[in-house]
Amino acid sequence: MKALIAASLLAAFQALVWPAHASVILVPPVVLSPGETLSSLPNGGSSGDDVHHEVIYDNSENYIFDAGLLDFTLRARVIHYDDQGPDSIMHLHPGLLFDYEIQVVSGSIDSFGVIDWSKTDTSVKVCGISSCGGSGANGDLPTSVSRSLDGSEISWDFGNLTAGHHSANLQIFSSAAGYMDPPAFFTDGSGNTFSVETVAPSLSAVPLPASAPMFGTALIALGAVGFGMKRKAKATA
Numbered sequence: 001m002k003a004l005i006a007a008s009l010l011a012a013f014q015a016l017v018w019p020a021h022a023s024v025i026l027v028p029p030v031v032l033s034p035g036e037t038l039s040s041l042p043n044g045g046s047s048g049d050d051v052h053h054e055v056i057y058d059n060s061e062n063y064i065f066d067a068g069l070l071d072f073t074l075r076a077r078v079i080h081y082d083d084q085g086p087d088s089i090m091h092l093h094p095g096l097l098f099d100y101e102i103q104v105v106s107g108s109i110d111s112f113g114v115i116d117w118s119k120t121d122t123s124v125k126v127c128g129i130s131s132c133g134g135s136g137a138n139g140d141l142p143t144s145v146s147r148s149l150d151g152s153e154i155s156w157d158f159g160n161l162t163a164g165h166h167s168a169n170l171q172i173f174s175s176a177a178g179y180m181d182p183p184a185f186f187t188d189g190s191g192n193t194f195s196v197e198t199v200a201p202s203l204s205a206v207p208l209p210a211s212a213p214m215f216g217t218a219l220i221a222l223g224a225v226g227f228g229m230k231r232k233a234k235a236t237a
Contacts, residue, residue, distance in 0.1 A: 025131070029123035029173045034151035039144040042125040045132065046097065046171060052082045053093075057179065062105075063196055070107035070188050075135055076100055076199045078179050094121065095175040098199065100156075101136045102167040108189035112170070113155035116182040116200045121175040122147070122154065128168025136169030145170075153185075160189060176201030 027044035057078035064071045077100075081093035102112060128139045142156040156170050180202035183195045 025129055027125060029125040029171065032122050032124045032145065032147050032154065032172075034118075034147050035149045037144055037146040038124065041142070041145060043128055043141060043168070044125070045127060045129070046125065046173075053097075054080050056080050056096075057199055059199070061196070063194070065188075065194050066107075066192075068106060070109075070186075070192075070194070071105035072107070072109060072186070073103040073105070074100065074184070074196065074198060075103075077134060078199055093173060095173075095177055096179060096201070098172040098174060098179070098201075099134060099136075100167075100170040100198070101134050101139070102161065102170075103135065104161055104163050104165055106163045108163065109158060109161040109186055110189055110191075111155055111157045111185075111187045112167075113153050113185045114182070114198055114200050115153045115184075116180070116202075117147070117154050117172075117174070118151040120151075120201045123173040124154070125171050125173075126168040127171060132169055134169050136167060139166045139168035141168050142170065155185075162189075174201050178202040 025044040026046065027042040029046070030038060030042060032038060055077055057076070059077075060073055060075040062071070062073045076098070079097040079099065081097070098114075100112070100114070102109060124145050126141055127133070127136055128141050130137050132139075140158065140161055143159050144157045145154065146157070147154050154172060156167075158167070161167060178201065179199050181197045182200045184198040186194045186196070188194070
């Protein structure tokens with residue numbers, strides 16, 4: 001009930017604030033609870049509310065499986081907003097925003113899932129309109145998104161995201177203050193499942209300084225440099 005009230009207040013506040021930005025279609029996310037499946041997801045922008053934000057993680061990785069029969073790129077971003085916080089409806093972003101974008105070179109992808117959300121409140125939306133940031137503009141929309149009963153895995157279903165196509169921005173608004181690199185799972189058009197590493201919430205916060213140079217210094221101190229290192233792709237039975 002608390003989550004529903006908060007979501008309603010958030011939507012009402014955004015409806016008052018966001019229409020002033022006529023050049024961008026802005027929509028609030030919808031709450032995704034454990035065991036729930038949502039379709040007809042909100043499609044529009046999420047950062048036109050004049051709140052300063054910083055992309056603190058942005059990494060693209062190309063993965064090739066089955067001797068090139070499946071070839072795709074996954075771009076993952078983490079965005080921090082200055083109004084981050086849980087205690088007020090004025091905080092439009094309770095924690096970090098996680099954004100995923102998929103570009104298929106060959107083969108097809110039916111679904112994409114990320115784990116480690118069980119300790120995090122989540123709301124979801126997509127951005128596939130022409131003004132979207134990242135690389136999801138004019139992208140294919142998922143048919144649904146679901147969350148496992150234990151709350152750990154969030155999965156986006158496409159039906160069939162084919163070669164030469166890219167997805168819309170798949171966005172998860174979280175209550176998390178930090179991030180790590182758990183497995184993500186892709187299912188292709190033949191029903192085969194493949195795992196890679198991506199980014200998702202962590203229980204402990206990664207420091208979020210106001211400037212990118214300071215953030216880089218903090219990462220070095222944590223031994224977390226090397227965002228762009230090539231990750232090893234793994235196939236699962």
